[in-house]
Amino acid sequence: MNTWLAALTQLERAAKVAKVSKDVLARLRVPERIVDVQFPVRMDDGSARMFHGYRVQHSSLRGPYKGGIRFHPQVDMDEVRALALWMTIKCAVADIPFGGGKGGVTVDPKQLSGGELERLSRGFVRALGPNIGPRLDVPAPDVNTNPQMMAWMVDEWRRTRARGEIAASRTSRNDGKGEWRATFTGKPVGKGGSRGREQATGYGGIVVLQEALRLRGKRWGIGAAPSVIVQGFGNVGYWAAQVAYDAGMHVVGLSDSQGGMTQAEGFNPEMVLACKREHGSLAACAGADAQRVTNEQLLETPCDVLIPAALEGAIHAKNAKRIRAKVVLELANGPVTPEAEVILAQRGIPVIPDVLANAGGVATSYFEWVQNVRNEEWSEEDVLRKLARKLRMQTREVFARATGKRTLRVAAYALALKRVAGAQQ
Ligand code: NAD
Numbered sequence: 378m379n380t381w382l383a384a385l386t387q388l389e390r391a392a393k394v395a396k397v398s399k400d401v402l403a404r405l406r407v408p409e410r411i412v413d414v415q416f417p418v419r420m421d422d423g424s425a426r427m428f429h430g431y432r433v434q435h436s437s438l439r440g441p442y443k444g445g446i447r448f449h450p451q452v453d454m455d456e457v458r459a460l461a462l463w464m465t466i467k468c469a470v471a472d473i474p475f476g477g478g479k480g481g482v483t484v485d486p487k488q489l490s491g492g493e494l495e496r497l498s499r500g501f502v503r504a505l506g507p508n509i510g511p512r513l514d515v516p517a518p519d520v521n522t523n524p525q526m527m528a529w530m531v532d533e534w535r536r537t538r539a540r541g542e543i544a545a546s547r548t549s550r551n552d553g554k555g556e557w558r559a560t561f562t563g564k565p566v567g568k569g570g571s572r573g574r575e576q577a578t579g580y581g582g583i584v585v586l587q588e589a590l591r592l593r594g595k596r597w598g599i600g601a602a603p604s605v606i607v608q609g610f611g612n613v614g615y616w617a618a619q620v621a622y623d624a625g626m627h628v629v630g631l632s633d634s635q636g637g638m639t640q641a642e643g644f645n646p647e648m649v650l651a652c653k654r655e656h657g658s659l660a661a662c663a664g665a666d667a668q669r670v671t672n673e674q675l676l677e678t679p680c681d682v683l684i685p686a687a688l689e690g691a692i693h694a695k696n697a698k699r700i701r702a703k704v705v706l707e708l709a710n711g712p713v714t715p716e717a718e719v720i721l722a723q724r725g726i727p728v729i730p731d732v733l734a735n736a737g738g739v740a741t742s743y744f745e746w747v748q749n750v751r752n753e754e755w756s757e758e759d760v761l762r763k764l765a766r767k768l769r770m771q772t773r774e775v776f777a778r779a780t781g782k783r784t785l786r787v788a789a790y791a792l793a794l795k796r797v798a799g800a801q802q
Contacts, residue, residue: 378714380689384459386715388466391790394783401798408461410434411454416504418496430501432480434514435461438800441512442478443468443739445519445563446501446530448494452481456689460519463710463732464739469793470771471736473743478514480505486521498526499533507538511559511750517742518563520611520688524575528568531561559749562742571745573760574738579616579686581737582708583624584765586682588772589704589729597703597727604680606630606702608637608672609687610649610659613708613735617684618646626682630675631659634687637675638663677701685712692717700726707731722784730786732793733775740767 378386385406392402412432417425431454434442444464447457457479465477482501486494502509509516518527535557558569566572573580590599605626607618610633618628627643635658638644644667652662663669676683676696683702685691689711692700697717705721705728707713713721713728721728744760747753755763771792778788 378716379455380459380711381455383689383711383715384462387786387790388462390715391787392794394787395791395794397794397798401794401801404438404801405436405462405465405794405797408433408435408458409437410508411458412505412508413454414501414504416500418493418500420493421490428482428484428497428500430480430482430504431457432505432508432514432516433457433461433478434508435477435479436465436797437476438797439465439469439476440474441476442514443473443475443517443742444477444479445517446522446526447479447481447519448484448486448497448521449481450483450485452483457481459689460710465797466790466793467732467736467739469796470732470775470789471740471743471767472771472796473740475515475739475743478516479519480516481519494526495529498522498529502530502533503537509534509560510538511556511746515559515742515746516561517739518612523612524563524565524568524570527561527564527570531558531564531569534560556750559746562745564745569745569749571741571748571760572755572757573764574741574745575612576616576620577741577760577764578613578708578735578738579618580620580761581740581764581768582613582617582684582686582706582734583620584737584768585729585734585772586621586706587624588769589706589776592773592776593727599681599703602626603682604629604643605682605684606639606675606678606680607684607686607708608632608675608691608712609685609709610653611686613738614684614686615646615650617686617708618644618649622646629680630670630678632670632672632675632687633659634672636660637670637672638667639670639675639678640664640667642666682706685709688712690714692721694720697721698724700724702726704729706734708735710735718784718786727785730784730789733772733785733789736771737764737768740764 564570
């Protein structure tokens with residue numbers, strides 16, 4: 378099943394239970410707008426190479442489109458459409474006034490130099506042209522994009538588009554200075570980025586996990602210091618592992634695209650990150666007490682909490698019967714396919730769904746947007762406190778709806794669909 382069909386299946390399953398109106402469902406089955414661009418980038422050897430990029434604007438019912446931009450060789454329309462739909466649901470679960478969107482460029486960024494990446498980032502923004510803006514569509518980082526790229530993108534948007542739009546948005550509270558910065562979130566602190574945004578998704582995931590364990594830990598057979606395995610050691614995976622470690626959990630397995638490692642007494646993620654930076658991959662950081670494993674083996678290693686934090690489709694129909702975790706916390710988008718979710722549910726393994734578990738990223742993006750449009754700067758403590766309070770509250774809302782045979786995903790979608798439907802009236 379491709380990613381778009383997986384997203385639609387989740388929507389239909391939830392809509393049945395949530396008794397959402399046919400009109401709302403019809404609107405969510407299709408994106409409102411698709412921007413499909415081909416644009417040239419000057420390469421270091423002087424040649425011009427064409428790249429293919431997309432921006433899918435799924436729903437603006439609750440506010441401006443919101444969602445990341447991904448640079449990856451597998452990016453295609455179906456993937457971006459699915460990710461955009463998930464953003465609509467996620468923003469509603471997080472209860473922030475944004476709709477859903479997503480973008481991507483089909484590229485292997487590892488093959489490009491720093492200069493080429495900058496020209497790619499700027500070229501994509503020029504190609505998107507008037508389709509993005511602080512009150513229209515607000516992109517952010519995703520896989521293989523980072524705060525530096527957001528800084529290039531926002532600078533390009535300001536250079537090429539901002540003048541007229543700033544004038545239009547000037548208010549007594551805001552002289553327009555901050556407004557253009559709100560076109561992108563996930564920027565570096567100092568260039569309009571929010572403190573706390575870098576760790577927000579991983580941090581938020583562990584806040585959701587702790588609240589979930591408070592509510593259901595006993596029922597799931599998980600004690601006070603759970604063992605945790607994290608697949609993917611990028612922005613989200615690293616911070617989830619680090620925050621889990623700081624909270625006294627045992628991080629017994631880690632991996633990146635090159636492979637993984639396990640260790641019964643647990644890893645210190647900060648030390649692993651320092652090692653990865655020095656040697657280029659996690660596999661090179663397996664000490665004498667650690668065991669090297671493939672990504673497949675890592676997912677099938679026994680633990681309390683399995684955290685897929687890499688790409689979609691990691692847990693699928695074939696490996697779902699071999700998962701030996703007590704609960705799965707989806708920090709990637711769409712890491713458990715709908716077929717796998719059925720198998721996990723039959724085996725009594727709950728899945729805390731992405732639209733709740735990784736909503737800390739977009740919630741903090743919203744905080745960044747608010748700071749930009751109001752010309753404010755909040756402390757990291759303030760941001761993380763607001764974020765934790767919001768996520769705990771939404772976790773309780775979702776769990777309260779997960780009664781009888783309703784999975785947590787169906788409960789989260791039911792909550793989101795109710796909120797989206799409310800915005801339509
Ligand atoms: P990233 O590029 O920083 O990290 C991705 C990591 O996954 C890298 O360590 C990479 O080596 C690893 N990886 C790639 N393929 C793998 C594989 N087959 N097996 C194991 N590891 C693999 O990206 P990120 O920002 O951390 O995003 C990770 C996931 O989280 C994505 O699904 C993304 O959509 C989702 N997400 C990110 C954010 C955010 O704030 N960055 C917010 C919500 C959701």
